[in-house]
Amino acid sequence: MKRWLFLVLLVAFAFALYQPLWGQEEEEYPEEPIIFTKPVKAVVFDHKKHIEDAGLSCDDCHDELFEMAAGTAEENEDFNMKSLYEGKYCGACHNGDMAFASNRKCTTCHIGVLGWQRLQGETKEKEHHH
Numbered sequence: 001m002k003r004w005l006f007l008v009l010l011v012a013f014a015f016a017l018y019q020p021l022w023g024q025e026e027e028e029y030p031e032e033p034i035i036f037t038k039p040v041k042a043v044v045f046d047h048k049k050h051i052e053d054a055g056l057s058c059d060d061c062h063d064e065l066f067e068m069a070a071g072t073a074e075e076n077e078d079f080n081m082k083s084l085y086e087g088k089y090c091g092a093c094h095n096g097d098m099a100f101a102s103n104r105k106c107t108t109c110h111i112g113v114l115g116w117q118r119l120q121g122e123t124k125e126k127e128h129h130h
């Protein structure tokens with residue numbers, strides 16, 4: 001086989017191999033839970049639990065309920081329980097119908113200051129081991 005032909009095939013093969021991985025990258029969600037600290041410390045949101053356990057897809061939340069940028073909702077004055085009870089943000093699903101209601105199981109979402117510190121510690125641990 002001519003050397004150049006071999007190289008062309010090799011490049012084509014490598015390209016075909018990586019194609020599906022590029023497609024997947026668009027669908028990548030944050031591994032670590034997102035923690036809200038405003039107005040109160042702290043509320044946890046875990047992509048993994050919502051996607052892998054609850055079977056939701058990106059479209060269920062992005063971009064109508066939430067932007068794909070952590071910290072955006074927290075900038076809004078109305079990111080509070082009243083809005084959730086009115087069916088905004090998390091309350092679009094956490095209404096006692098699709099998921100447990102926002103006026104119940106407070107501590108499932110609210111991990112408090114201690115929970116926040118614990119998660120911060122875990123993140124630091126991981127960074128050290130990288």
Ligand code: HEC
Pocket residue numbers: 026027028029030034045047050051056057058059060061062066067068069070071072073074
């Ligand atoms: C149940 C709701 C929900 C689903 C489903 C969901 N997300 Fe998110 N996503 C959020 C929330 C909430 C935030 C934080 C937004 C904020 O802080 O304003 C977020 C933030 C993000 C961010 C930004 C992270 C950062 O650090 O800035 C990315 C990227 C993202 N999501 C990707 C995805 C992808 C990809 C999918 C589908 C595989 C997905 N999300 C599905 C709720 C969801």
Ligand code: HEC
Pocket residue numbers: 043044045046049050054056060061065089090091092093094098099100108109
């Ligand atoms: C698109 C719908 C949807 C949105 C939006 C949504 N959730 Fe959920 N959430 C679910 C479903 C479905 C479950 C699993 C069923 C249940 O626990 O009732 C769940 C479960 C949870 C759990 C329990 C996870 C566990 O430990 O098993 C927490 C905590 C949670 N959500 C927090 C949030 C927070 C905080 C927000 C907003 C930032 C949010 N969710 C937005 C649908 C949603």
Ligand code: HEC
Pocket residue numbers: 036037038039040041042043079080081082084090094101102103104105106107108109110
């Ligand atoms: C589905 C998740 C979820 C549940 C359940 C939940 N909260 Fe919240 N809560 C949030 C989010 C998100 C915020 C806004 C982000 C933040 O303050 O960190 C918030 C903010 C708050 C705030 C500050 C803003 C405001 O509305 O005054 C208080 C106080 C609060 N929650 C109390 C409660 C109490 C009490 C319960 C139970 C009766 C509860 N929450 C249940 C998600 C939840």
